[in-house]
Amino acid sequence: MNNQDQPLVFEMSTEGRIGYSLPEMDVEAITLKELLPADYIRIEEAELPEVSELDIMRHYTALSHRNHGVDSGFYPLGSCTMKYNPKINENVARFSGFAHIHPLQDASTVQGALELMYDLQEHLVEITGMDQVTLQPAAGAHGEWTGLMMIRAYHEANGGTKRTKVIVPDSAHGTNPASATVAGFETITVKSDEFGLVDLEDLKRVVGDDTAALMLTNPNTLGLFEENILEMAKVVHDAGGKLYYDGANLNAVLSKARPGDMGFDVVHLNLHKTFTGPHGGGGPGSGPVGVKQDLIPYLPKPVLVKKDGQYMFENDVPQSIGRVKPFYGNFGINVRAYTYIRSMGPDGLKAVTENAVLNANYMMRRLAEYYDLPYDKHCKHEFVLSGRRQKKLGVRTLDIAKRLLDFGYHPPTIYFPLNVEECMMIEPTETESKETLDSFIEAMIQIAKETEENPEIVQEAPHTTVIKRLDETLAARKPILRYQS
Amino acid sequence: MTKHRYLPMTDQDQKEMLDAIGVSTIDELFSDIPKSVRFQGEYKIKPAKSEPALIKELTKLAGKNADAKRYASFLGAGVYDHYQPIIVDHVISRSEFYTAYTPYQPEISQGELQAIFEFQTMICELTGMDVANSSMYDGGTALAEAAMLSSGHTKRKKILISSTVHPESRDVVTSYAKGQRVEVVEIPHHDGVTDLAALQELISDDIAGVVVQYPNFFGRIEPLKDIEKIVHEQKAMFIVSSNPLALGALTPPGKLGADIVTGDAQPFGIPAAFGGPHCGYFAVTNKLMRKVPGRLVGQTVDEDGKRGFVLTLQAREQHIRRDKATSNICSNQALNALAASVAMTALGKKGVKEMAVQNIQKAHYAKKALQAKGIEVVFEGPSFNEFVIKLPASYREINDRLFAKDIIGGYHLGLTYPELQDHMLVAVTELRTKEEIAAFVQELGDSHE
Numbered sequence: 001m002n003n004q005d006q007p008l009v010f011e012m013s014t015e016g017r018i019g020y021s022l023p024e025m026d027v028e029a030i031t032l033k034e035l036l037p038a039d040y041i042r043i044e045e046a047e048l049p050e051v052s053e054l055d056i057m058r059h060y061t062a063l064s065h066r067n068h069g070v071d072s073g074f075y076p077l078g079s080c081t082m083k084y085n086p087k088i089n090e091n092v093a094r095f096s097g098f099a100h101i102h103p104l105q106d107a108s109t110v111q112g113a114l115e116l117m118y119d120l121q122e123h124l125v126e127i128t129g130m131d132q133v134t135l136q137p138a139a140g141a142h143g144e145w146t147g148l149m150m151i152r153a154y155h156e157a158n159g160g161t162k163r164t165k166v167i168v169p170d171s172a173h174g175t176n177p178a179s180a181t182v183a184g185f186e187t188i189t190v191k192s193d194e195f196g197l198v199d200l201e202d203l204k205r206v207v208g209d210d211t212a213a214l215m216l217t218n219p220n221t222l223g224l225f226e227e228n229i230l231e232m233a234k235v236v237h238d239a240g241g242k243l244y245y246d247g248a249n250l251n252a253v254l255s256k257a258r259p260g261d262m263g264f265d266v267v268h269l270n271l272h273k274t275f276t277g278p279h280g281g282g283g284p285g286s287g288p289v290g291v292k293q294d295l296i297p298y299l300p301k302p303v304l305v306k307k308d309g310q311y312m313f314e315n316d317v318p319q320s321i322g323r324v325k326p327f328y329g330n331f332g333i334n335v336r337a338y339t340y341i342r343s344m345g346p347d348g349l350k351a352v353t354e355n356a357v358l359n360a361n362y363m364m365r366r367l368a369e370y371y372d373l374p375y376d377k378h379c380k381h382e383f384v385l386s387g388r389r390q391k392k393l394g395v396r397t398l399d400i401a402k403r404l405l406d407f408g409y410h411p412p413t414i415y416f417p418l419n420v421e422e423c424m425m426i427e428p429t430e431t432e433s434k435e436t437l438d439s440f441i442e443a444m445i446q447i448a449k450e451t452e453e454n455p456e457i458v459q460e461a462p463h464t465t466v467i468k469r470l471d472e473t474l475a476a477r478k479p480i481l482r483y484q485s
Numbered sequence: 486m487t488k489h490r491y492l493p494m495t496d497q498d499q500k501e502m503l504d505a506i507g508v509s510t511i512d513e514l515f516s517d518i519p520k521s522v523r524f525q526g527e528y529k530i531k532p533a534k535s536e537p538a539l540i541k542e543l544t545k546l547a548g549k550n551a552d553a554k555r556y557a558s559f560l561g562a563g564v565y566d567h568y569q570p571i572i573v574d575h576v577i578s579r580s581e582f583y584t585a586y587t588p589y590q591p592e593i594s595q596g597e598l599q600a601i602f603e604f605q606t607m608i609c610e611l612t613g614m615d616v617a618n619s620s621m622y623d624g625g626t627a628l629a630e631a632a633m634l635s636s637g638h639t640k641r642k643k644i645l646i647s648s649t650v651h652p653e654s655r656d657v658v659t660s661y662a663k664g665q666r667v668e669v670v671e672i673p674h675h676d677g678v679t680d681l682a683a684l685q686e687l688i689s690d691d692i693a694g695v696v697v698q699y700p701n702f703f704g705r706i707e708p709l710k711d712i713e714k715i716v717h718e719q720k721a722m723f724i725v726s727s728n729p730l731a732l733g734a735l736t737p738p739g740k741l742g743a744d745i746v747t748g749d750a751q752p753f754g755i756p757a758a759f760g761g762p763h764c765g766y767f768a769v770t771n772k773l774m775r776k777v778p779g780r781l782v783g784q785t786v787d788e789d790g791k792r793g794f795v796l797t798l799q800a801r802e803q804h805i806r807r808d809k810a811t812s813n814i815c816s817n818q819a820l821n822a823l824a825a826s827v828a829m830t831a832l833g834k835k836g837v838k839e840m841a842v843q844n845i846q847k848a849h850y851a852k853k854a855l856q857a858k859g860i861e862v863v864f865e866g867p868s869f870n871e872f873v874i875k876l877p878a879s880y881r882e883i884n885d886r887l888f889a890k891d892i893i894g895g896y897h898l899g900l901t902y903p904e905l906q907d908h909m910l911v912a913v914t915e916l917r918t919k920e921e922i923a924a925f926v927q928e929l930g931d932s933h934e
Contacts, residue, residue, distance in 0.1 A: 005792060006595075009603050009830055020836040022568055025843060026919040027850040032734065032842060035849055036867045040706055042736050046610040048834045053572055056830055060576040060600070067596030069584030077586060084491055085584050088536055093758075094574070096554045097547025103760030104562055104896055105551065106884065112549030113759050123530050138622035138761065141803070141813045149664055178803035178813035182633070183664045187808040225517045255524055256515055262522045280820030281597040282587035282619070282780065284762030300660075322663070323656035326563065326625035327760025339543065344489065345533025351487040354511045355494050361514055362502040378514045405592055413589075416804075433493040434502065465592040468787040475785035475797040479774065481616050482606040 006062045010483050013049040019056050047485070066466050067281075068410050074436050078382045078413035078425025079173070079221060081251045081273035086343065089276060089336035098335050103327035107312045113331065114311030118304055120338040121288075127341075127349070128247075128267050129260025130290030135329040136300045140248060142324065143268030143287030144179035144215070149321045150291065150298040151213045151242045151266060152183060157298075157319060160240065163212040167241075169198050171222060171417040176215045176246060185212055192419055196222040196375040204235055211241035218245065218262065219252045219380035221417040221425070223360065233263025242266065242295075250274045251429070252357060252380035255350035265292045275337035286333035300324045355430035356381040359437060363428055366441045370448035374420050382427035384420050395451040395458045397422040402469065403450070403461035407443040489533075551893065553757065557921040559887075561871050561912025562702070562896035563624070563651050563749070564757045567730070568840065568916060570831040573754035577824050587780070587816065591795045597819065598794035601782040604826040611732045611829075611837070612746040613739025614768035619780040620822040621765030621814065624749030625654040628696065628726045629661035630767065630778045630812055631745040635694030635722035636667045637811070638776055643668045644694050645687055647679040649701035650726060652901035658696065667693070677703045677864025677873065684715055694722040694745075699738060700731050703864050703910065704848070704871030713742035728752060729766065731869045733841030745769050754828025755821050764821035775801060778812030843915035844870035851913045851922045858930030863908065870914055873898065876907045877933035883909070887928055892921070 032041050051059070068075070075082035093099065101110050121133040137143035148166065155163040166180035167188045177187040188206050193199040197220070207214075214236045219225045226232065233243050245264040251274045259267045271277045272285035279285075291299065301320040302313035313328075344352065357380055364373065364383040371385040387397035401411035401424075413425040428437055450458050462468065494502075503509060515523075534542065558566045577583060581596060588594030588601075601619045608617035621627035632644045644662060646655055648671050655671070662669045672687060672695075673680045679697055688695070695716045700706050709725065716723045724745045725738040730752040732738075738746045751763040769777055775798060783797035803810040832840060848870045852862055861875040874895075876883050884894040895912060898905035913922065 006599065008599070008606075010606065013833075017833075018835060019572070019831040019833060020568075020570060020840075022836065022840055022843065023915055023918070025846070027847055027922070029846050030849060032845065035845060036706070036735075039710065040735055040867055042732070042734055042838075045834050045838060046607075046733065046737075048607060048610060048832065048837055049830050050833045050835065051830060053831070056572055056827065057575065059830075060579070060827065063596035063600055064576075064579040064581040065596065066594075066599070067581040067585055068590075068593035069581045071580035071584045075586070077589075080586055082584075082586060085580070086491060088539065090578070090583075091540070092543050092547075095544065095547035096552045097550040099756040099758050100552040100554050100566075101550045101759045102553065102558060102560045102564055102566075102757050102893065104560055104564070105893060106888070109551040109888065109893070110549075110759065112546040115549070116543075116546060119531075126528050126530050129524075138626065139814075139816045141815050142622065142626070145664065145813055149660070174802075174804035174807045174810070175813055175815055177808035178806070178810040181808045181810070182661075182813050184666055227517055227519060230519065230521060253518070255528060257518050257522050258524050261524060278583045278820070279586040280583050280818075281585045281600075281823065282819035283816035284622070284818045284821055285816050286762075301656075322660040323653060324626075324660055325761070326623055326651070326653040326657060329760075330622075330762040331759040332756075332762050339539065342531060342534055342539055342542075343536070344491075346527035346530050347487045348489050348492075348533050349530075350527060351489060351492055355492055357514050358494070358499065358502055358506075358511055361506045365506045378508075378517060401590070402592070405590065410593065411590060431491050431493065434498040462592050467592055467595055467791055467793045468789055470591050470787050470793045470795050471785045472795050472797065475783040475795050476800075479781075479797060480784040481602075481774070481781055481797075482609045483603070 006066065008483050009049045009059050012051055012055055012059060015050055017050045017052050019051050019053045073408045074432060074440055075410040076412050076426045076428050077410055078427040079248055081427060081429060083276060083429040084431035085276050085278040086340060088343065089339045092339045093332050093335045111311055114304060116338055117334060118306060118311055120334055123341050124269065124288055124290060128290045129258030130267055131293045132296050132299065133288050133290040134299050135288045135334050136325050137287040137289055138325055138330050139283060139285035140268060140270040140287045141175045141179055143289045144175055145183050146300060146324050147244055147266040147268055147289050148179055148183035148185065150295050153298040153321050154295055155212055162210055165210045166212050167206055167214045170419050171220055172215065173221065173246065173248060196224045197226055198232060200228055200231060203232060207235055207239045207241065209240065211239050213242040213244045215244040215246060217249050219249050222375055222384050223379040223382040224375060225380055229262045248273065249381060252353060254353040256353055265295060271333055271337040276340040277333040277336045284330050284333055286330040286337065352430050359428040359430060359432060363426060363437055363441060367444055370445050382425060385424045386420055387422035387424060390451045391422050393451050393455055395455050397424055399458045399461060400447055403447050403458045404443060405462040406464045409440055409443065556891050556893045557917060558893040559895045559911050559913065559925055560893050562910055564760065565752050565912060565914055566916055567752050567914050569754045570828055572831055573824050573827045576827045577820055582823060583820055588796060591793060595793060598782050600823050600826055602784065602794050604822045605782060607826060607829045608766045608768055611729050611737065612768045613737030614746050615771040616774045616777065617766060617768040618777050619782055620817040621767050621779055622818060623761060623763045623765045624726060624747065625657040627747035627765030627767050628654050629658045631724045631747045632658050632694055632696060633661055633665055634745065634776055635724060636665065639693045639722060641691050641693035643670065643692050644696065645670050645672050645692055646696040647672045647674065649674045649679055649703060650696055650698040651702050654726065677705045678707055679712060681711055688715055688719050688721065690719050692719060692721040694724045696724045698726040700728060700869035703873050704868040705864055706735065706867045706869060709738060709741040717742065730841055733837035734845060750825035753825040755824050762818055762821055764818040764825050776811055779814045780817050840915055847915060847917060848872060848913040854922060854926045855929060858926055859933050860929055871910055871912045874909050874911060876909055880907050880909065883932055890924055890928055892925055
């Protein structure tokens with residue numbers, strides 16, 4: 001990364017330069033004045049930059065040098081599954097027959113696209129152990145909301161209008177309670193026990209005839225498998241509630257345990273995590289939702305069906321929760337995920353989880369001597385460490401994260417889950433080599449030693465990045481959210 | 486253990502790692518999964534394919550689709566076939582961008598953060614609004630979030646939405662509204678634009694927001710100035726869903742009193758991709774800055790006083806506020822926002838206007854040519870790049886005939902407006918050549934005779 005400040009593209013603008021090549025105007029050009037009333041016509045031009053094509057390429061190349069991706073280096077951001085993004089996926093998604101088709105074309109002209117979607121749904125049904133899948137939700141949070149709306153529709157159709165509460169563990173992702181709210185539910189928190197798992201007694205206490213659903217990630221955000229899952233499912237089902245599976249951590253259990261076999265009624269997946277749709281700097285993602293038989297009538301419209309060898313969309317779904325997104329989901333991401341699944345096959349997916357779990361356990365054991373390990377048992381695809389030992393020496397987890405930047409690593413997820421003090425949540429993924437893991441471990445050990453011997457170097461990190469720690473308070477207190485000349 | 490090009494562990498690596506952990510097999514690491522829920526064996530899914538074999542298979546599959554590179558498309562209805570500067574794909578293919586995640590660590594994410602800051606600025610410029618966020622899933626869900634914001638902000642539980650808003654967006658608004666127990670009432674249209682008399686009837690002091698589309702679903706340009714007066718008289722919020730390309734030529738909604746402007750940046754460098762991923766945008770007045778859903782990037786300084794960018798005003802968001810958040814959205818469409826930024830930069834101040842004007846001119850040209858052949862244009866009036874025609878035969882018949890001539894016909898309005906059976910919404914972008922328009926007109930003219 002270079003240390004020069006990169007000007008904003010607006011600051012590079014020079015009147016008279018252009019970076020475009022519009023088609024020739026080959027028909028009679030009538031002036032706007034003759035076509036539109038005067039007050040409809042824009043007077044002040046939008047102040048967009050005026051730059052040449054090379055200016056543009058240099059600008060964004062410079063910006064890319066100021067950005068860390070999986071291709072730049074190790075990215076063990078817990079709960080985000082920052083695995084390698086295969087390049088074949090990018091090529092396939094750009095095939096003209098996938099990239100340049102319109103969602104409202106006649107179904108007979110897009111049979112290839114529909115076949116891919118249908119086959120992806122079938123693959124996801126088998127992988128999750130559910131009965132049917134919709135590809136419509138655009139991202140994980142969108143899938144959560146979709147799933148909860150279906151649960152609400154199910155209860156309302158079955159006389160459960162008083163089921164207004166959704167139970168989430170205290171270790172849950174923040175999206176879970178947020179999605180429950182926007183789906184019209186109230187959130188109840190269930191505690192974790194001393195082993196980091198849902199406290200079964202507390203669950204029994206909060207479950208009741210007002211329970212709509214329990215939302216759960218399994219393995220949970222501590223990277224621990226909820227061993228009592230069948231008992232929990234029974235408690236919730238006996239009370240008339242439904243079980244919701246947040247698929248953020250599916251990378252931990254491919255071919256090892258399926259949500260459908262654990263008693264879950266609804267599942268969302270994050271295709272951009274487990275199935276290598278790239279994270280794109282924060283999206284686009286894709287959040288398909290799978291359901292069991294009794295929730296199928298409530299799936300969002302339209303539903304993709306196959307009749308006499310032809311694929312088509314069915315809009316006549318009377319009990320559907322309606323449309324959750326224009327068109328049919330983030331098709332381009334679904335193409336990438338499909339390509340990945342077909343590249344891996346059943347044995348490949350099994351090896352994915354086995355390696356992801358092996359890597360996480362290896363790192364956890366090697367780091368346990370230097371950092372507190374709050375839950376000392378086999379983890380799944382990720383694990384949490386606590387920086388409380390270092391905190392006593394004046395070094396916070398935030399400092400450790402910033403120091404890791406000097407070694408060229410993206411730090412782990414920090415201060416989450418909320419129930420672990422000074423938390424670091426580390427997810428190596430299966431695509432990293434032992435050499436990479438060892439180098440990261442060495443860096444973490446060095447930071448632990450620095451904390452004891454020379455804490456300033458950690459507290460004042462980062463030292464090598466293009467910019468030092470930023471004043472976030474200033475950003476929030478005096479917001480500057482756009483460029484002004 | 487299976488060998489695969491994405492999985493680097495050798496047998497030797499695994500052995501050493503298992504030793505370090507203190508177990509003898511990988512299976513022991515799964516001993517916490519109770520036998521009763523353990524999945525036995527392998528998934529019954531298609532076997533793995535090699536890279537060349539898979540490319541071959543999927544090339545064939547893609548070839549079954551009729552794409553806009555081989556066919557001349559007159560289909561729009563919210564997704565358009567536009568000029569995509571080639572540079573866009575080169576920029577978004579830089580893997581420092583596409584293999585990164587949300588910029589949680591600003592020191593190593595300045596590239597993404599600055600690109601989003603620039604995107605926010607460009608959206609403000611086009612819409613005439615004060616604040617824009619980092620993007621939303623798409624235009625439809627952005628509009629739904631806007632409607633929910635108006636309800637939350639005004640503490641009113643009813644939304645009015647014009648029947649000239651995209652039917653699928655209206656459906657999404659209705660689904661979101663159901664979630665938060667908000668009522669949605671449609672405003673009928675009169676001759677293809679929002680019926681002002683009906684709006685006057687429906688508006689009252691219990692309306693949270695009024696939603697219109699600009700240009701509307703029929704391509705018509707709604708009289709925002711007149712609508713704004715009626716909306717604000719009752720202190721309802723004025724929400725405008727807008728094609729950002731059109732704003733290169735049309736008076737921006739921000740100048741006409743809009744409180745929230747949303748839309749989809751797909752016309753800027755984003756392929757149709759069978760409906761997604763596209764790129765929603767969300768822009769508001771200063772007053773609503775702290776109510777915006779999704780991520781916002783702000784400018785600040787580092788310890789040495791150097792300019793830098795961070796995610797900001799996060800107290801609105803789900804990872805902090807949990808069940809009290811303004812929305813449950815966590816991601817945005819960063820990579821597509823980047824694509825749109827590159828396209829807006831390439832077009833620049835002059836190009837975005839020129840492209841918008843070309844759309845108006847070419848659509849007008851096509852409309853006149855059709856009328857000259859005796860085809861009836863309904864809802865005539867000021868319009869952008871789409872218009873409605875009454876077909877001289879059934880939609881199915883016409884569409885098949887067009888397809889046989891390598892033309893993808895317009896949208897069948899009968900699907901969503903029962904009174905408009907066999908009416909076609911025709912989109913003519915800057916990419917349609919004189920010859921393609923002539924072929925389209927010829928085919929319809931022949932059907933007429």
